[in-house]
Amino acid sequence: MSKLIALLVALCCCASAGATESYRMPKIDTGKGGQCVKEPQWMRKNHMHLLRHQRDETVHKGLRDEKISLKNCIECHASIRDDSVISRDDSFCVGCHRYEAVKIDCFECHSGKRKSAWLQKDAK
């Protein structure tokens, strides 16, 4: 009996592992990463609302909240390799957006590069 249970458990484990693998999550380069605004699951669902709200506050009222500005997001989430959130298929923004098939317009105007990297380049 105990052998049967062990076999069942093993089978279940295999099945769930298989299920996770077949449900291929995008592999993204989170850069320095970390949590500063809210937990990742909440951010995955709601980051666009924060950005959209903040953009109007900043452009029209001059409220430059450091914490939820696009620049600040990029500062931590840009890849350590190339200082960008958009340059490669697995970059922070591109990785997920390609997986979800949602086009991002932000970077047609905004820089996808980390500001500190920009300043270094500028200083040279």
Add this chain to the structure above:
Amino acid sequence: MNSIDTRRRGFLKTSLGAAAVAIAPGMLLFDMAHGKSEAVSSKVRWGMLIDTANCADGCNDCVTACNKENGLAGGSSSGGLSPTDSQWIRKVELKDMRGGRTLSLPMMCQHCENPPCVDVCPTGASFKRADGIVLVDKHLCIGCRYCMMACPYKARSFVHEPLHDQKPDVPRGKGTVESCTMCVHRVDSGQQPACAEACPNKSILFGNLNDPDSEISKKIRTVASIQVRADLGLNTGIRYQGI
């Protein structure tokens, strides 16, 4: 008034007081945690006074500084100017044909109090911030270029080509109209615009026109200065001295 009313009144007063004491520190902490919480207000009106007598003929430093600060193509090391490049500030040479007197001055968005570009914008993209800076919200701009037609100073440019490598502080993109922002990103962080900082002769004086004690207000009170095309009644934020 009976005793129940008095007691009730007393109770309401104390509970309101207690609530204020409980909430106030929370609000203070919230403000501290979220950086600058105050929106720009009309108590400030940013402006400039340009002394054309000091503006050297042939000097282009303000233009170069603007291009570099805002990542316009004129400031890039890679390519030269193309005919469709944006121009936020330009040097204008004037000559009195009878007397022969010449003078040179920088011309850019005049940050009008009553901006014609804002009047004609169909989407509300062209707007004036409370502190008098006239801007384009490129999230709303559809690139119709009415504002370019309406501007008496030819201050605005249209972005014709796709752009790459924009500066993190100055987002710019194809299909939108743009113009001098009075370096709004610098002003918001307490600095002065790039052109004013770069002028070798200190001919561009930047400051708050609404503050009677600011350097610019004092100077405007003492020297003769004019607004370009004052007849249009736009009340520009940029004033010129010595034209």
